Amino acid sequence: MIKILVSDPISEVGLKSLLDAEDIQVDIKTDLNSQELKSIIGEYQGLLVRSQTKVTKEIIEAGKHLLVIGRAGVGVDNIDIKAATEHGIAVINAPDGNTISACEHTLAMLLSMSRWIPQAHNDLTQKQWNRKKYVGVELNNKVLGIIGLGRIGLEVAKRAKAFNMILIGYDPFTTEEQAQKNGIQLKSLEEVLRQADFLTVHTPLTKETKYMIDDKQFSLMKKGIRIVNCARGGIIREEALIKALNEGIVEAATIDVFEKEPPLDSPLLDHPKVITTPHLGASTKEAQLNVAIDVAKEVYHYLAGVPYKNAINMPSLPSDILNHLKPYIPLAEKLGTFISSVIMGGIQKVEIIYSGDIIEEEIDYLTRNILKGILRQHMGITEVNDVNADVMAKRRNIEVVEIRSNKTHGFTNLITVKLTTNIEEKSISGTLLNGYGPRFVNFNGSTIDVIPEGHLIITEHIDKPGIIGKFGTLLGNAGINIGTMQVGRNKVGGTAIGIFGVDKEVEDHILDELIKVENVSNTYYVEL
Numbered sequence: 001m002i003k004i005l006v007s008d009p010i011s012e013v014g015l016k017s018l019l020d021a022e023d024i025q026v027d028i029k030t031d032l033n034s035q036e037l038k039s040i041i042g043e044y045q046g047l048l049v050r051s052q053t054k055v056t057k058e059i060i061e062a063g064k065h066l067l068v069i070g071r072a073g074v075g076v077d078n079i080d081i082k083a084a085t086e087h088g089i090a091v092i093n094a095p096d097g098n099t100i101s102a103c104e105h106t107l108a109m110l111l112s113m114s115r116w117i118p119q120a121h122n123d124l125t126q127k128q129w130n131r132k133k134y135v136g137v138e139l140n141n142k143v144l145g146i147i148g149l150g151r152i153g154l155e156v157a158k159r160a161k162a163f164n165m166i167l168i169g170y171d172p173f174t175t176e177e178q179a180q181k182n183g184i185q186l187k188s189l190e191e192v193l194r195q196a197d198f199l200t201v202h203t204p205l206t207k208e209t210k211y212m213i214d215d216k217q218f219s220l221m222k223k224g225i226r227i228v229n230c231a232r233g234g235i236i237r238e239e240a241l242i243k244a245l246n247e248g249i250v251e252a253a254t255i256d257v258f259e260k261e262p263p264l265d266s267p268l269l270d271h272p273k274v275i276t277t278p279h280l281g282a283s284t285k286e287a288q289l290n291v292a293i294d295v296a297k298e299v300y301h302y303l304a305g306v307p308y309k310n311a312i313n314m315p316s317l318p319s320d321i322l323n324h325l326k327p328y329i330p331l332a333e334k335l336g337t338f339i340s341s342v343i344m345g346g347i348q349k350v351e352i353i354y355s356g357d358i359i360e361e362e363i364d365y366l367t368r369n370i371l372k373g374i375l376r377q378h379m380g381i382t383e384v385n386d387v388n389a390d391v392m393a394k395r396r397n398i399e400v401v402e403i404r405s406n407k408t409h410g411f412t413n414l415i416t417v418k419l420t421t422n423i424e425e426k427s428i429s430g431t432l433l434n435g436y437g438p439r440f441v442n443f444n445g446s447t448i449d450v451i452p453e454g455h456l457i458i459t460e461h462i463d464k465p466g467i468i469g470k471f472g473t474l475l476g477n478a479g480i481n482i483g484t485m486q487v488g489r490n491k492v493g494g495t496a497i498g499i500f501g502v503d504k505e506v507e508d509h510i511l512d513e514l515i516k517v518e519n520v521s522n523t524y525y526v527e528l
């Protein structure tokens with residue numbers, strides 16, 4: 001039974017697919033403090049959160065059985081992604097379901113700020129009829145600067161256009177063409193800051209975006225600018241914002257997200273020109289249902305080994321691409337397992353050559369599976385998986401080189417893995433034969449044709465008469481039946497290899513017998 005903990009309020013209707021699954025137990029405990037979470041997280045394979053639960057390194061380390069962390073929403077800055085990746089835990093979010101709500105909240109903030117609606121309402125509740133005090137500004141013909149032209153930024157642009165605003169934007173990861181298509185003039189950050197009458201930020205909180213709006217940036221702004229932050233606290237430095245408000249650079253600000261949440265001691269809450277909401281951007285019935293449905297489905301798919309698309313720490317592949325890659329995945333892992341079983345010494349380099357139709361695919365995913373096979377087999381690292389395979393290789397100073405080549409050697413697709421250790425270098429090539437499944441087709445330069453499955457004995461010997469016969473006798477005497485056999489050599493009388501598919505597990509003492517046969521240099525055993 002798989003156990004999933006839901007530690008933040010997430011729509012139960014949206015979680016129905018998990019709640020109804022027979023093989024999954026879902027526990028909803030939304031009032032845990034971090035100590036309590038730490039003490040129980042070890043029981044769970046899955047953890048579902050929104051933004052309140054801080055999934056720290058400590059929590060991740062205590063989650064000995066965690067396989068997946070699902071975030072019902074976009075921002076994953078409350079999850080230590082590095083620690084999750086190192087522990088092989090997939091982090092999956094639900095980025096699409098709350099876009100419209102966050103965008104509409106931004107528009108609500110823009111409008112209330114331009115007309116001082118909350119302040120005027122407050123006065124009126126105090127029986128003060130202040131018509132002169134609250135003179136606003138129109139959005140019409142004003143320049144709206146949008147920082148971050150992703151899902152929410154572009155939806156905001158669409159709606160701001162309806163108010164006849166002039167749209168300018170900054171996003172180093174988008175193109176001029178894409179911006180123009182959405183009616184936005186792409187500019188440098190400095191230009192946006194200098195030209196905007198209204199400014200709204202829609203980036204994630206990263207090392208690059210933290211405090212991207214600080215004293216220096218405020219000093220570039222037009223006097224009287226109005227600012228919205230419905231993205232993440234910390235993109236705008238709060239201290240600098242307060243200063244800019246007090247100096248009159250910023251006329252008004254609307255803030256949904258804070259550097260520290262809840263921000264109960266923040267001076268922003270008391271500032272007369274600031275409108276605040278308690279991180280409500282995604283708090284609509286629709287958004288909460290959407291993100292719960294999305295995250296439940298993705299987590300279920302991840303646990304069931306079915307294609308999913310929104311992993312943060314793995315290549316996120318559309319399901320059609322993942323389905324196309326699927327048959328190559330076991331081949332990739334088996335190439336890694338095989339080559340690392342027949343080599344001696346400490347691994348220094350893994351070179352992977354992809355050729356043929358496979359080079360059009362997301363080969364990073366296959367590389368992770370090759371590395372997984374290598375690290376599990378050669379180093380006994382059982383916790384390695386698709387999520388952390390490349391991190392684990394890097395941590396062990398293994399150089400990983402991926403090459404796309406057009407030399408297919410007659411195959412429609414070919415994957416060659418060359419392993420270099422401090423002692424030797426060996427290679428294995430495999431292909432996927434249409435309708436026949438995976439095959440190993442070359443080992444250290446010798447042509448072979450091996451179905452990579454079951455119990456395999458591999459021998460390296462000199463190409464001389466009688467050796468294969470002796471192997472047969474020895475294995476027969478040990479009650480081991482040879483089901484398939486492949487021999488190859490680089491030249492007559494040269495170095496030869498034998499790959500014997502046998503019907504049962506082979507113990508070490510049998511390999512010791514085989515290596516005693518004259519002209520045999522090495523024997524190995526691998527289970528695929």
Ligand SMILES: NC(=O)C1=CN([C@@H]2O[C@H](COP(=O)(O)OP(=O)(O)OC[C@H]3O[C@@H](n4cnc5c(N)ncnc54)[C@H](O)[C@@H]3O)[C@@H](O)[C@H]2O)C=CC1
Pocket residue numbers: 073074075076095098099102147148149150151152153170171172173174202203204205208209230231232256257279280281282283
């Ligand atoms: N207040 C709330 O309740 C909600 C807040 N959010 C937050 O809104 C933000 C935007 O979300 P989405 O639009 O869904 O994300 P997204 O990933 O679709 O868009 C983010 C955009 O920021 C851009 N970007 C990244 N680094 C940048 C930089 N240094 N300078 C300028 N642009 C940069 C990216 O290229 C991307 O286009 C996130 O921080 C998210 O967590 C999202 C939903 C609800």
Ligand SMILES: O=C(O)CCC(=O)C(=O)O
Pocket residue numbers: 050051072073074075076098279281282283
């Ligand atoms: O869970 C929430 O309500 C916050 C949503 C949010 O900030 C996000 O999705 O990034």
